[in-house]
Amino acid sequence: MITPFEDKEIPFNLPSTWTWCRMQDVCPNITSGSTPPKPFFKEEGIPYLKVYNIRNQKIDFSYKEQFIDNDYHSTKLKRSILKPGDVIMNIVGPPLGKVAIIPDNYKEWNCNQAISLFRPLDRALSTWLYTFLCSGSFLQHIELIGTAGQDNISVTKSKTIMLPLPPIKEQQAIVEKVNSLMSLCDELDQQVDNSQSQIEQLMQSCLKEVFEEDSN
Numbered sequence: 379m380i381t382p383f384e385d386k387e388i389p390f391n392l393p394s395t396w397t398w399c400r401m402q403d404v405c406p407n408i409t410s411g412s413t414p415p416k417p418f419f420k421e422e423g424i425p426y427l428k429v430y431n432i433r434n435q436k437i438d439f440s441y442k443e444q445f446i447d448n449d450y451h452s453t454k455l456k457r458s459i460l461k462p463g464d465v466i467m468n469i470v471g472p473p474l475g476k477v478a479i480i481p482d483n484y485k486e487w488n489c490n491q492a493i494s495l496f497r498p499l500d501r502a503l504s505t506w507l508y509t510f511l512c513s514g515s516f517l518q519h520i521e522l523i524g525t526a527g528q529d530n531i532s533v534t535k536s537k538t539i540m541l542p543l544p545p546i547k548e549q550q551a552i553v554e555k556v557n558s559l560m561s562l563c564d565e566l567d568q569q570v571d572n573s574q575s576q577i578e579q580l581m582q583s584c585l586k587e588v589f590e591e592d593s594n
Contacts, residue, residue: 381538389519389540396544402537405507407497410469410533411458411489414450424451427460427489429468432476435512439483451488458495460487465496465507469531474522475514479504494536506549509556510541 381400388398402408411427419426423445431438451459460466462482468474470492480487489495496507510516516539522529544552 383540387519387540389515392542393544395548396542399541399543400537401496401507401539401541404498404500404503404541404543405496406499408494408533408537409457410491410494412455413490414446414455418447418450420445420447423448425484425487427466427487427493429470429476429490429492432466432468432478432493435477437478437481446488451486455488458488460489460495461485461497463497463501463504465498465504465511466493467496467511467536468492469494469533469536471529474517474529474531475511477508477511479508494531494533496536502546503549505553506543507541509553516540 380397380403383398383400392398424447425439426444426446427437427439428442428444431441431443433441446455460480462480462485464480466478466480466489468476496511498504498507520531520535520539523532523535
């Protein structure tokens with residue numbers, strides 16, 4: 379069932395085979411996490427995510443990894459249990475728009491209150507939701523909250539994000555094209571880094587040669 383919306387809420391026109399819906403229409407379980415008391419942080423247990431674990435739009439749990447107690451996770455933090463395939467996004471900035479898909483390293487995860495969870499009814503939608511949220515275009519059409527210098531997105535607003543929804547085959551084609559372009563961008567970045575490194579080495583070589591000549 380599509381949540382009703384007004385024409386003025388539509389960001390732009392879509393192809394005839396697409397449809398607009400709200401995020402809560404495809405993700406009935408949208409919530410955020412919370413922070414447990416210090417005694418419930420453990421050396422092992424349930425992996426616990428903070429915003430700094432979302433790096434380059436992926437989960438990097440090797441960076442300042444933390445674990446929480448299994449029982450606390452399954453009771454007090456039950457609402458924010460994360461599972462592989464879930465899409466998460468930081469809702470406290472700056473910057474906003476850090477997005478990741480939960481990997482399958484662990485069967486379950488959890489997170490703090492600066493992260494929102496999007497669990498689609500059909501897991502096949504996860505990569506489309508991820509790709510859409512990564513674009514950040516929705517930030518132009520959503521009311522942010524917070525004090526000066528810190529923009530936040532409420533969970534309520536997260537539920538009302540307008541989502542363009544194409545047929546599944548078009549979703550897959552678009553995601554594949556985006557991934558291809560992102561890989562190309564990564565390659566170009568690497569080439570720039572390599573060129574910069576070569577320039578620095580050349581400069582060092584030239585300076586070394588100059589100073590060695592001066593010393594002679």
